[in-house]
Amino acid sequence: MRRVIPALMVIWCTQLGVAVSADDWPHWRGPKGSGVSTETGLPVTWGPATGVAWRTPLSGAGVSTPVIWRDQIYVTSQTGAGVRRTGNHPTLVQGADAGERNLTGATAASEVGFSLAAYRWSDGKLAWQHTVAAEGPLPAVHDKHNLASPSPATDADVVIGWFGTGQIVALDHAGKRLWAKHLGKEYAPFDLQWGHSSSPVIVKDLVILVCYHGSSAYVLALDKRTGAVRWKIDRPAPLLSYSTPLILDDPRGAEIVINTSIGIEAIALDTGDDRWRVVEENRFPIPVPTLADGIIYTTRGYRSGPYFAIRPGGQGDVSSSHVTWRIPTGAPYISSLVHYDGLIYTAGELGVVTCLEAKTGERVWQERVGGVFTASPVAADGRIYLVSETGETVVLRAGRTFEVLSRNKLDAHFVASPAISRGRIFLRGDNELYAVGK
Numbered sequence: 001m002r003r004v005i006p007a008l009m010v011i012w013c014t015q016l017g018v019a020v021s022a023d024d025w026p027h028w029r030g031p032k033g034s035g036v037s038t039e040t041g042l043p044v045t046w047g048p049a050t051g052v053a054w055r056t057p058l059s060g061a062g063v064s065t066p067v068i069w070r071d072q073i074y075v076t077s078q079t080g081a082g083v084r085r086t087g088n089h090p091t092l093v094q095g096a097d098a099g100e101r102n103l104t105g106a107t108a109a110s111e112v113g114f115s116l117a118a119y120r121w122s123d124g125k126l127a128w129q130h131t132v133a134a135e136g137p138l139p140a141v142h143d144k145h146n147l148a149s150p151s152p153a154t155d156a157d158v159v160i161g162w163f164g165t166g167q168i169v170a171l172d173h174a175g176k177r178l179w180a181k182h183l184g185k186e187y188a189p190f191d192l193q194w195g196h197s198s199s200p201v202i203v204k205d206l207v208i209l210v211c212y213h214g215s216s217a218y219v220l221a222l223d224k225r226t227g228a229v230r231w232k233i234d235r236p237a238p239l240l241s242y243s244t245p246l247i248l249d250d251p252r253g254a255e256i257v258i259n260t261s262i263g264i265e266a267i268a269l270d271t272g273d274d275r276w277r278v279v280e281e282n283r284f285p286i287p288v289p290t291l292a293d294g295i296i297y298t299t300r301g302y303r304s305g306p307y308f309a310i311r312p313g314g315q316g317d318v319s320s321s322h323v324t325w326r327i328p329t330g331a332p333y334i335s336s337l338v339h340y341d342g343l344i345y346t347a348g349e350l351g352v353v354t355c356l357e358a359k360t361g362e363r364v365w366q367e368r369v370g371g372v373f374t375a376s377p378v379a380a381d382g383r384i385y386l387v388s389e390t391g392e393t394v395v396l397r398a399g400r401t402f403e404v405l406s407r408n409k410l411d412a413h414f415v416a417s418p419a420i421s422r423g424r425i426f427l428r429g430d431n432e433l434y435a436v437g438k
Contacts, residue, residue, distance in 0.1 A: 025068040025419040025426075028151040028199045029376070033246050034290045035338040037380035037420040043437045044383070044395055045406045052410075053424060053435040056124035059115050061431045062148030063415040064199075069154045072118045072127055072173060073419075073426060075433060076161045078148040080112035085140035085194070112138060114148060116161035118175060121422065124435060128175030132167055136184055139164055141195030144374065144415060149197040151244075151416075153207070158224050160200045160207055166190040168200070168209070170227060179227035183209070188216035192240065194284070199244040203254070203269060206230060210258055212241035219256065219272055233272030242286045246296070248312060250275075255312070257296060259285040263319075264298060264310060276314045278323060280306070287332070287376075292339040295324065297358065299331035299346065307331045307344075307361060325361040330354065332373065335417075340379035340398050347373035347386045353396070365402045369394050375417040387414045387427060393436075410434065 029035045043051055060077030067074050112134040118127040134147070141147065147164030154160065158178060162168045166184025171177055184190045192213040201208045202224055209220040217239035221230040243259035247269065254269035261282055266275040282300045289298035289310075296310040308326035310318075331337075332348035339345075343364060344356040351371045355364040371388030378385050383405065384396040391412045397403040412429035419426040424437035 023068075023422045024070065025066075025421050026154045027067060027201060028065050028153075028244055028417065029288060029290070029336070030378070030420070033201075033288070034292065035336065035376055035378045035417070036340055037378065039420055039423065040381045041423050042381045042383070042420065042425060046408045046410075046436050048410060051408075051436060053437055054124035055432060055434050056119060056126075058428075058431045058433055059117060059129060060113075060148065061146060062428075063145045063430075064148055064151040064428070065417045066419050066426050066428050066433060067152050067154050068121065068419055068421040068426070069156070069159075069173065071121045073121060073421075073433070074152045074154055074159050074161075075117055075119065075428060076148045076150070076152050076163070077115045077117070077431070078112060078146045078163070079115065080134075082112060082146050083138045083140040085142055112147070114161070114163045114167065116152060116159065116169060116171065118159075118173075119433065121424075121435075124433065130161075130169065130171055130175055130177065132161075132163070132169055132180070134163075134165055135167065135182060136165060137189065139190050139192070139195055145195060145197065147195065149195065151199040153200045153202045155202045155224075158202070160202065160224070162200050162209070164190060164196045166196070166211075170207075170224065178225065181222075181227050183211065183220070187211070187218065188213070191215055192242070194242070197242045197286070201245055201247060203247050206269070208245055208247070208256055208269075210241055210243070210245050212239045212258075212260055214238040214240050219258075219267065221269075221272065231272050233267065240283075240285065242284065242301075244288045246289045246291065248291055248296075250312065257289050257312075259287060259289060259298060259300065261285055264289065264296070266312070274316075276312075276316060276318045276322070278308075278310055278319045279317055280319070284333075286334050287336040290337065290339055292358065295358070297337060297339055297344055299337055301331070302333055304329050304333075305331045307337070307346075307356070309358070309361065327356075327361050334374050336376040338377045338379045338384065340384065343398070343400070345377055345379070345384050345396075345398075347377050349373060351388075353386065353394075355400070355402070364400050367402045369404065374415045378418050378420060380420055385418060385425065387418050389414055393418075393425075393427070408436075
């Protein structure tokens with residue numbers, strides 16, 4: 001597996017001094033923000049009666065990915081009925097295997113609360129749970145998620161839980177509250193059309209929060225230990241993003257890269273000042289960009305949108321100078337891509353998996369494997385893991401020849417992306433958590 005990344009690196013690994021073990025999964029897309037793990041010996045086959053170390057119920061529902069630090073797994077959930085947005089909902093697939101599920105709760109209104117809970121890696125037992133009552137008007141969401149869609153984030157010092165009302169809480173690893181804020185009250189209501197889903201990112205002593213909600217749009221940097229505002233940058237409205245930011249190092253200083261409704265933009269980590277942008281409109285920017293071998297790879301989301309590769313750097317509009325290749329159509333609606341050993345893999349809502357040459361964007365192979373892939377793929381140990389809403393995880397051999405190694409069915413509905421830690425794969429169902437492996 002590659003080890004050298006020229007010029008640029010994701011900052012959780014090296015230059016900014018954050019110590020992350022290969023066994024930790026501290027953010028939504030893992031230690032490097034890429035969905036790639038360096039672990040070996042991961043499971044290939046499992047099922048309801050074999051290969052599952054433990055299964056534990058969660059206190060509520062959600063689609064946030066679990067994050068892991070040392071011997072604890074952190075999960076956010078929503079309890080009580082939320083608000084289903086009126087009108088037509090995004091129907092990605094049709095048929096008996098669609099896997100559609102209403103996560104907003106019962107149809108009758110009830111009290112809504114949020115939880116950030118810690119479970120033991122060894123046996124899945126609940127270590128502690130911190131609950132927060134929902135405050136203010138509840139934003140309406142669609143059927144595939146609820147107000148516990150942002151994944152938590154953690155490092156050696158804090159665990160951050162963020163919810164779709166704008167409420168955010170920071171705890172230590174023993175579950176003690178360090179600080180809490182309500183961005184929906186302090187700045188503007190969280191009124192994004194299909195509900196807020198961007199996850200927090202911890203960078204050294206900062207928590208980076210992207211709040212691009214159309215009527216109000218800003219990026220916020222908070223002190224991770226106190227919640228104090230380090231800086232806030234207001235952006236021109238309307239500006240939308242459902243995506244989690246990618247953090248890059250750069251000779252000029254680290255950058256925050258964001259998938260937005262008007263393109264891909266980079267701003268300075270220390271100040272929020274503009275750096276560069278690739279201009280291209282998109283109604284529902286969901287996937288997160290990834291960095292590999294000094295190049296940013298990204299899909300844009302929404303109805304078979306484009307793929308492209310960007311050489312970081314420059315200033316202002318770099319659409320003509322820094323886009324190294326672009327494919328106008330074929331990318332998934334929701335899930336992010338994964339780059340692994342020189343190849344790019346995507347899995348979409350129609351059960352189609354595509355492998356591309358990272359250097360050129362040329363298709364290596366494309367196959368229909370079945371399933372509904374809302375969760376983003378992960379890669380490790382020479383394999384690609386694809387988790388379907390229908391409860392099946394398809395394991396592929398990574399490489400230029402399409403090969404299915406196994407199909408592993410569990411009785412669950414999976415929208416959350418998987419996490420990897422210490423030889424196990426953690427799968428979050430709507431309201432339960434599985435540890436797959438030894």
